[in-house]
Amino acid sequence: MSLVGARVLRKEDPNLITGNGQYVDDLQPAGCTSMVFVRSTEAHAKIRSIDTAEALALPGVLAVWTSANIAQLANCPGGLPGLDQPLLAKDVVRFVGEGVAVVVATDRYIAADAAELIIVDYEPLPAVASLSAAMAPGAVVLHEVLGGNTVHFQDFENPLDEAFAAAPRTASMHIVNNRCAPSPIEPNVCLADWGRSGLTLWAAFQAPHHLRNTIAQYFGIPQDSTRVVAPDVGGGFGAKINFVPEFFLTALLSKEIGKPVKYTQTRSECLVAMLHGRAQEHDATVAFDNDGRILALKLTVTQDQGAYPNGTGMGLPVLTTAMAAGCYRIPAVAISWRNVVTNTTPVAAYRGAGRPEASFTIERLIDLIADETGVDPVEVRRRNFIPVDAFPYATHSPLAMYDSGNFAGALDELLKHVNYDELKKEQEKRRQDPAAKLLGIGFSSWLEIAGFGPPGSLEAFGHLASWESAQVRIQPDGSAIIFTGASPHGQGTVTTYAQIAADELGIDFDRISVKHGDTAVVPQGIGTMGSRAVAVGGEGVKTASGRVYENAKRIAAHLLEASAEDIIIEDEKFFVKGTPARSVPWSEVAWKSFQPLELPGGMEPGALDSTVFQQVPNFSFPSGAYCCVVEIDRETGGVNIVNMYLVDDCGTVINPLLVEGQVHGGVAQGIAQALYEHMLYDPSGVPRTSTFMDYLVPAASDLPGYITGRINTPNPSNTLGAKGVGESGSVGAPPAVVNAVVDALSHLGVKHIDMPVTPIKVWNILEGAK
Template sequence: MSLVGARVLRKEDPRLLTGRATFVDDLLPANCTFAQFIVSEHAHADIRHIDISQALQIPGVLGVWTALDFRDYPDLPGGLPDLERPPLATGRVRWAGEPIAVVVAEDRYIAADAVAAVKIDYNVLPAVSTIRAALAPDAQLLFPQHGSNCLVTVPMLDDLDRAMEACDERAQLRVVNQRCAVVPIETMACLADWNIDGLTMWATFQAPHHLRNKVSAWLNIPQNQCRIITPNVGGGFGAKIVFAPEFFIMPLLSKWVGRPVKFSQSRTEAMLQMTHGRDQEHDLEVGFDRNGRIKALRMVVTQNLGAYADPTGLGLPVLTNWMAGGCYKIAKVQTAFRCVVTNTTPVAAYRGAGRPEATYAVERLVDLVARRTGIDPVEVRRRNFIEPQDFPYETHNKAVIYDSGNFPALMDECVRLLDYETERKRQEAFRNDSSKPLIGIGFSTWIEIAGFGPNGSLEGFGHLASWESTQIRIHPDGSATIFIGSAPHGQGTETIVSQIASDELGISFDRINIVYGDTGTVIQGIGTLGSRSTPMVGSATKVASQRLLERAKKIAGHLLEASEDDLVVADDSFSVRGTPGKKVGWADVALASFQPLRLPPELQAGTLEERLFHESPNFSYPSGAYGCVVEIDRRSGKVRVAKMVLIDDCGTVINPLLAEGQVHGGVAQGIAQALFEEMQYDPSTGQPITSNLIDYLIPSAPDLPNYIAGRVNTPCPNNPLGAKGIGESGAIGSPPAVVNAIVDALSHFGVEHIDMPVLPEKVWKVLSTATKGST
């Protein structure tokens, strides 16, 4: 029986659910010391003086260090030339929460007291916390040497006006994709131990080798003396592929104090110091005919980078531009973007990273076309879909060639499971009954870009390459260990890879274990990001298993005196087709593989080890159709998601249980963005005002609906599994479905758009204005 496609329970669950998993902050080596940052209390200021004298007098304080102590080391990796981020603020602080100094003490309590005892004298500067403020003619500049707060501008490649003018109708829309905090359950943490044998650092990170490469270069030490271990990691969502200063500073502190140094953020520290996501403004225009066919689309993105240009932050608007056309056949798509710095926490990847923003823009536009033409939004989508026979489909950007999909089938299934006609009737019946909530129905048909990626795709973000590695080792008893270059942190990749390997090798699932997250044991790796692990490391493992099995069959054939072509492998043994009873166990084959006297002459001891770096010729393109029904309380304006239908096409599904789990979590984050979450700053001071989980509204289970899930499967043609990846789909597809439903519910009041998060008060304002207008 094939395990691929089965609802196999997660290998990871027993240790995680019994509290026996080890996270960085669980580690406590002998003589461990504790570090904490002293951070800026102002959004924008020049540092006049730092007085550490009182802190140094506190018993148990081992030292306080400032930017001056790191002057022999470079700025943090990535970013833009001459505008890089220093490990600690040098001269100027650019956001409230930016680290200025760091203390190391015997325990966390002493460290906190020392932080409170450091006195900093600031010359406070005007703060710019919004894109508008940053681009004002007289705006205070974050980097005066650059001459502008706009760091990057990528203009339109040619003129779209003629195509727009040829359209029957044109519509413009301005949408804001608000700033979200990433909020993994586990905040940033690392434990550095630099001793005579070199540096070992345990870190909560999504790409250990990536971090190893950068940290060793920064410290100027050989890579074989720089070991990064990422033990169990409690969520990352993109913020844990960022080169945060702690990963570079803590090793040096360990060297300087001669003891292990641990750093672990509180939630409030994480809200200010971990990178944020989204924060784009879009100026959109769409040209279409009276039949709802879209002819031209213009997207201009302004990306708020926060205080420094993070390399993934710079990549966000690129991806948004790439995916501007969504799943529609639009003759002319033109895009542009610019990146702006503000006195806020730096912005980087967050689940979806540029694609949710694109999807939101184009899906809002499609609904606007439906509104303006009076054609049902489902029908407008159907009229514009890229058809199944159109694949591979070349988009407006030559980097993006959609490989597969079936949007009409996704739409049909979504409409069916949503019970669309019944919901429309209910909407109509409730609309004029003031005792009933307002009903709204919204759709999002989407395609995203995953499986990062083809050669060259990750290099631009500072990665070594874009492949992923696997290494299969058969032990003498026939059990297997697979070392993977991915670094899962909640996805269940141990289970997925074990399923694939078990099917290919005929070794039972429980006799396979997966090792990852350690540069000392895993040959090389890229990491878990960009919905890549299943398509990349899953494919690598499938092919490597097949190659290894060929040699195992040679040994089995030798032992059985049978032709290897006649061998069948299953249930931990090799048997001869058509000759019942003639079999040899995997354990014996494995044992023989280490015993030269039992091996066929062409093989050598230790032959049952296989490693493979899987390269992909293209990205993968997961797609889907999400449908949402909202109920709006007429008096308070509060929105309740009453129904959420999720039809995904992630190609081959390795494990439906895990695929559903990924979508559930992603949709929870998407609904959270649509209805609740926004990182806010005081516009005059630049002070964060949602920097804890009291003020930053993450929803919990009772705020979310039960999901109705369905599936369409068009296998990915670019990898041997046919898998597309599904880690980010839910967060990409869901926000526009929710907002489209809300706008639909309010459409009879003339509402064409409402910005996220759609808090009750925003809807109440619409409703109260509309009610006043009608009476």
């Protein structure tokens, strides 16, 4: 029986449900000390002085550092040269939450006490806390070397003036894609131990080899004695791919004081120091005919980079504009983007990273076209879909060569679950009844770019390469250990990879282990991000397992005095097809694979050990169709999701249980962006949502149940056919939710509401209409 496609319970769970998981903060090596930050309370200020005397005098304090202690050191890696963030602020702070000083003490209470005793004297400067403020004439400049606040501007190659002038109709929108805080429940944690044999850094991170390579380079130390370990990691969502000063400071301080140094971020710190996501504004214009057929699209993305731009943040508008046309055939597309710095927390990847922003805008535009033409939103989608026979389909962007999909098929499947006609009637009925809640139905036909990626793609974000490593190592008893450079933090990769390997090797699932997250153990690696763990890493496991299996068959054939081509396996026994009575078990093949005298000619011990650096020729393109049904309370403006219908096409499903979990989780974060979450700053750059009291990560009572369906167009870029599913929900859900709310209020002339759609925004609309 094939395990690929089976609902297998997770190997990860027994540890995690008993408290035996091992997260970085759970590690407490002998002599472990605690590091605490003093973080800027000013959005933009000169530092006049820092008084550390009282903190240093506190018993138990081992070190207090400011930028003066590390003046000779380079700035934090990952940034843009000249605009990068110092490990500790030098002379100027540029956002609330920027590190100004650190204290190391024998325990976290003393370190926190000492941090309170440090007095920083600031000379406040004017701050720009929004894109409009940063781009206003005469705005204060964050980085003098830039001369302004625009880091990069990519103009239209061709603004399509003629296409727009000739079009029967055009419509425009300004869309704010709200800034979100990724907020894994485990914040950033790291523990450095830099002793005589080298540096070991345990870190809550998604790409340990990436961090190992970078930290070794930063300190000029060899990689062989630099070890990074990402043990159990409590969620990442893209925020744990970024280099932050914490990693480098704990390492340096450990070397300085000769003890392990641990940093455990508080939630309030996490909300301002862990890099944010989204934070884009879009100006979109679309040209279309009276039947709702799109003729041209023009999109300018303005990306808020926060105070210190980084490579990932700079890549976000590139991904957004590449995916601007969604799953539609649009004859002419013009894209332009601008990266701008503000006095806010830096911005980088958050689940979906650039693609949720793209799908939100194109799906809002589709509904706008429906509204303008009177054609039903479902029909507008159908009229513009790229047809199923058009793949491979070249878009306006060289990054996005769509290779598979069935957008109309996904919508058809969705409508089997949604009683659309009845809902439309019910909506009309309720509009006539002032006591009834308003009803809205919203659709989203979404598409994303995932499975990162073909050679060169991750290199552009500073990674070593774009492959993923897989090593399959048969043990002498015939069990298997798989080492992967993927670095899971909730995805269930250990289970998924064991399923793939079990099928390829013919070894029982229970006798396959998967190891990850340790640069001293895993050959090399890239990491888990961009929905790549199965589409790239899983394919690597399949390739390596297949190579091992071929050699195992050769050994079995040798032992059975048969030809390898005739050998098959069942129940962990190799035999010649048709003669199962004479067989050799996997355990014997494995044992003898290490004994030169037992091997066929030309084979050497170690033949059942294969390492693959799996490459893929293209990105993958997961897609789907979602529908959200909302009710709106006319008295409070509160939006309640009645039903959320989700049809995904992630290609081949390895484990439906885990795919379901990924879809739910992504959709939950998408709904959260649409209705609840917004990292807000006041005009002076002070964050207004810096605790979980006011940054609204939804609870169980805030979210609906999900009705899921699936279609499958296999990924042609790997033999598994899998596309990846980790980010899909966060790409597809926000437009479905907002389209539903706008639909509910469309009789009042509402064309758009920016996220999050809070009760007060809706209430103001309802009051204004009275």
